[in-house]
Amino acid sequence: MRLVLSEKDLSFTAVVEKPWDRRTEFLALSPGGEVPVLVEEDGFAIPDANAILEYIEETRPNPPLLSTGPTARAKVRALAGFFDRVFFRDVVETLVVEKALKRLQGSGEPDGFAIRRGYQALEEHLKYINYLAEQHKGLASDALTLADLTAAAHLSVVDYLGDIAWDKHPEARAWYSRMKSRPSFRPLLADHIPGLPPPVHYANLDF
């Protein structure tokens, strides 16, 4: 979300909300108690990440991040959804639980089998990203789209947790290198999880 706001050159203030506190004022903005919520200067509030993204695209159309024309837009939305659900479930969630959460929470030993499964899935996904990046500069088209931002954001989490084997996927590597060097990614690359430092290559644009 902050990548989208940044790519559209929109200024915003990020406010931390702990949904589990279920504050009454927050539930008035988000009846399901879900984050994120976008609050406009006039007080208009929208919960639901998808509703927020579509609203930003409708009210601040430049640069377009969903591409132009119904079929191109359908491809971008489907691809962004793929990374948000399938890549997240197969790769990010598994590796975050095994390599970070268990260590931070002291909730047991990492499951080596699960970690291997996560990296095997990552390998399949890198093949797919490499294939897409062979067709055009971005994953969905030559222009930057929400699909690039979504995929790169999820990949940056995996990258934070350890080395990614880029050798077999040169086009994917070149694409991710371009994404990392975008100004919108700077704050994200500067993020650190307390108690879990990133590998040395993490913020390196020439990894």
Place this chain on the structure above:
Amino acid sequence: MRLVLSEKDLSFTAVVEKPWDRRTEFLALSPGGEVPVLVEEDGFAIPDANAILEYIEETRPNPPLLSTGPTARAKVRALAGFFDRVFFRDVVETLVVEKALKRLQGSGEPDGFAIRRGYQALEEHLKYINYLAEQHKGLASDALTLADLTAAAHLSVVDYLGDIAWDKHPEARAWYSRMKSRPSFRPLLADHIPGLPPPVHYANLDF
């Protein structure tokens, strides 16, 4: 999805796909192996329920099911997302597992505590639906929107699994009665789960 297609008076052929078969031809249409997938007559295929809905709205705008104008559309998308995630998780999923799946699969006794929790959540959600239906004819506006279709589709599952205590929620009841009497709901109300007949009131429009 079929409600949206029906409300827009679009003809379609539903094809059953078992995603767990992971057919190569299907994975070519949906790289994540997810259903639903929309296939146009010219072969253009879109996976991802959200991408499909937005594509249908962009290419077949009448009647509009996302409302008109960015703020109204944001409300509709957020409300539809709320029912798809929060209502589904709190109510539908719990009751389907406890009241249907366990019986159909013979996988243990229903958990009375979970069922009570599901019905308590339903009660809260009915209050919210009643509140929304007091403001306008539909849940998001006076016109029918995706929010009405999404909410009514999920409610119809709960209704199938047993009685809903409508007494305290007259506006919600009137709204749901209007939804049930729409022609688009007829095929849905005629659906039966083998081995699990619906209660007698299920397809009754004057429940």
